[in-house]
Amino acid sequence: xxxxxQRGDKATVRMDAEAMSGRSRRxxxxxxxxxxxxxxxxxxxxxxxxxxxxxxxxxxxxAMLFSDPDxxxxxxxxxxxxxxxxxxxxxxxxxxxxxxVSLGSxxxxxxxxxxxxxxxxxxxxxxxxxxxxxxxxxxxxxGRADTLEAQAGGPLLNPVEMxxxxxxxxxxxxxxxxxYVDAFGRLFGPDVLASDTRxxxxxxxALAAYExxxxxxxxxxxxxxxxxxxxxxxxxxxxxxxLFFSTQFTNCHLCHQIEPQGSRTxxxxxxxxxxxxxxxxxxxxxxxxxxxxxxxxxxDHRQDGRFKVPTLRNVAVTGPYMHNGAFKDLRTVILFxxxxxxxxxxxxxxxxxGRSFAPPEVGSTLSRAELLDAPALDDRRIDALVxxxxxxxDARYEPLLTP
Numbered sequence: 488x489x490x491x492x493q494r495g496d497k498a499t500v501r502m503d504a505e506a507m508s509g510r511s512r513r514x515x516x517x518x519x520x521x522x523x524x525x526x527x528x529x530x531x532x533x534x535x536x537x538x539x540x541x542x543x544x545x546x547x548x549x550a551m552l553f554s555d556p557d558x559x560x561x562x563x564x565x566x567x568x569x570x571x572x573x574x575x576x577x578x579x580x581x582x583x584x585x586x587x588v589s590l591g592s593x594x595x596x597x598x599x600x601x602x603x604x605x606x607x608x609x610x611x612x613x614x615x616x617x618x619x620x621x622x623x624x625x626x627x628x629x630g631r632a633d634t635l636e637a638q639a640g641g642p643l644l645n646p647v648e649m650x651x652x653x654x655x656x657x658x659x660x661x662x663x664x665x666x667y668v669d670a671f672g673r674l675f676g677p678d679v680l681a682s683d684t685r686x687x688x689x690x691x692x693a694l695a696a697y698e699x700x701x702x703x704x705x706x707x708x709x710x711x712x713x714x715x716x717x718x719x720x721x722x723x724x725x726x727x728x729x730l731f732f733s734t735q736f737t738n739c740h741l742c743h744q745i746e747p748q749g750s751r752t753x754x755x756x757x758x759x760x761x762x763x764x765x766x767x768x769x770x771x772x773x774x775x776x777x778x779x780x781x782x783x784x785x786x787d788h789r790q791d792g793r794f795k796v797p798t799l800r801n802v803a804v805t806g807p808y809m810h811n812g813a814f815k816d817l818r819t820v821i822l823f824x825x826x827x828x829x830x831x832x833x834x835x836x837x838x839x840x841g842r843s844f845a846p847p848e849v850g851s852t853l854s855r856a857e858l859l860d861a862p863a864l865d866d867r868r869i870d871a872l873v874x875x876x877x878x879x880x881d882a883r884y885e886p887l888l889t890p
Contacts, residue, residue, distance in 0.1 A: 541674060542696065548670050549697025552690060557660050559592040559649035566642065566649075566694070569602040575884050576605035576703065577805035584770040587812025589648075596647040599773055600628055601812035604805045606881070607798045609635055609699040610754035614783075622779060624758045628794045628810050629782025639694035640687060654687040661686065706751065708800065709878040709885075714751055720878070727875025730868055737872070738824075738861035742796045755799035755879065761854040762792040763824075766845035768811040775848055776810065792849025803877040804887040811848075815839055817876060821869050829863040 552558065553566045569589045570576040578589045578601075588598040614625030614633045622630060626638030642648040643657055651657050661667045662680060671679050675689040697703065710728075712718035720728060731739045732748050745757040760779045767775070780790040794810045808814045814823065819839050826835040826844050837844045847853065864872075877888055 544670065545674055545693050545696040546700045546702075548667075548674065549693040549695070549700075550702075551667075552694055553697055557663070558643060558651065558657060560651055561592040561594075563594075564592040564649055566605075566639075569598075569642070569648070570605040572702075574887065575801040575805040575881070577801075578602040584768070584812065585807070585815070587768055587770055587807055591647045592650045596650075597771075598647055599771070599776065600810050601807060603628060603797055604801055605698060605703065606805075607704045607754050607800045608638075609695075609704055610752070610798065611635075611756075611758050611795075622760050622783070622790070622793075625795065627782065628797075629778050630760065630795050631782035635695040635698055636688075636691040639691040639698070653683075655683040657690065658683045658686040661690065705881055705883075707882045708880050709882075710875075711751065713878070714749060721874070723871050723874040724878050726868070727871035727873070728878075730864075730872055731875055736862060736868070737864070738857055739872075741857045741860060743799050756796045758796060760790070760793035760795055761857065762794070762847070762849055762852045763858060764827075764847035764850065764853050765809045765811065765813055765823075767848040768813040771811060773811070777849065778810070789852055791852050792847070793852060799876060800879050801881055801884060803873075803880050804884045818869065818873050821864070821872055824858070824861075825864050825869065827858045828861055831863075834863065 553570075554572075556563050556565045556568070558565065568580075569578045571579055573579075578586065580586060580589065583590045583597045587601055589602050590597060608626060611626060612624035614630050615623055617623050624630065626632040626635060627641070632638035632641060640654075643651050644654070651660075658680060661671065668680060671686065671689055674693070675685070679689050680686045709718050709720075709724075713720055730737050732744065734740060742757055742759065742761060743755045744753065746753045762778070767773075775792075777791050779785060779793040779795075780787070783790070802808075803817055806815055806817060808817065808820050814820050814837075816839060819837065822834070822838060823844055829835060832843075835843050880888055
């Protein structure tokens with residue numbers, strides 16, 4: 488993207504902002520100093536054309552907002568708490584149901600779903616129906632937000648998450664920091680903070696600009712380097728790659744490929760909605776999650792229990808998996824898919840529990856055509872698929888990979 492700071496520069500800005508935000512929590516009187524420092528960081532964005540500079544400043548501002556705990560009711564939780572930039576933009580904390588869900592700002596409330604990675608969220612199209620009438624795209628696992636901007640404001644006002652009581656209360660927190668007042672005035676108009684509605688919309692635009700930036704979607708995994716001729720796959724990874732894109736030996740491509748094989752911007756999701764029969768997570772003790780049907784207030788019972796197909800980028804470092812965090816290990820996920828097509832009872836065992844996979848949370852709307860469109864896999868091929876999925880890990884997260 489023309490005019491955007493280099494990834495290392497933005498990462499430095501973000502990390503400095505995170506560190507300062509942490510200090511501001513411990514020393515409230517120092518917030519004015521923090522605000523001035525934030526303003527300086529924004530001003531130090533690399534020089535470029537004015538249009539590019541404006542976009543760079545929006546990204547830098549969005550990064551600050553993303554990591555600012557003062558935007559939660561307890562001044563203790565930022566967007567980055569549940570979408571940690573150091574851990575694949577997912578939640579690495581294990582203090583709620585073993586990490587299946589996240590804790591809210593009050594330290595007690597628990598989310599009802601596993602926090603998905605925010606990386607590559609910008610690749611999802613606006614929520615819509617395609618030419619075949621299928622629902623596609625949007626944000627959140629149930630697609631309830633049409634766009635990235637609509638999603639960005641949701642957690643701020645969610646009583647279980649950041650728990651701010653109103654848009655006005657969020658804007659009041661922005662006005663506390665002179666650097667924000669200056670940045671919002673320059674980027675969105677001198678009187679933008681005079682209107683809570685306009686100011687809140689500007690905040691979501693800045694957050695979305697950050698989430699669309701190369702820092703959040705760098706396309707620099709081993710797979711991407713392989714496509715550029717900069718990395719040679721191991722024999723196991725190459726077998727996994729061939730299997731993944733195969734139309735004969737696996738069904739992965741039916742949901743996790745949207746562009747021609749070899750595309751350098753493949754998000755590894757077609758962003759459709761499916762019910763793959765995920766069992767309820769007993770650790771959550773939560774009511775049945777109706778997914779798309781509830782999120783979009785659908786009367787069509789065929790949408791019950793359907794969730795948006797997630798990106799597989801960074802999947803190896805963003806567990807636990809599924810909308811409710813039901814599975815902890817990536818290999819278990821592939822075994823779960825394989826349980827639909829295997830004829831062996833022993834291959835239907837959940838290795839994490841030692842028992843057969845539990846029945847679906849919602850069993851009436853299974854995507855049977857997709858789930859059954861593949862032969863059973865042996866351990867060698869399952870391990871190869873896991874190895875390939877690890878190659879989808881962004882370079883910065885490769886140290887997080889387990890053998």
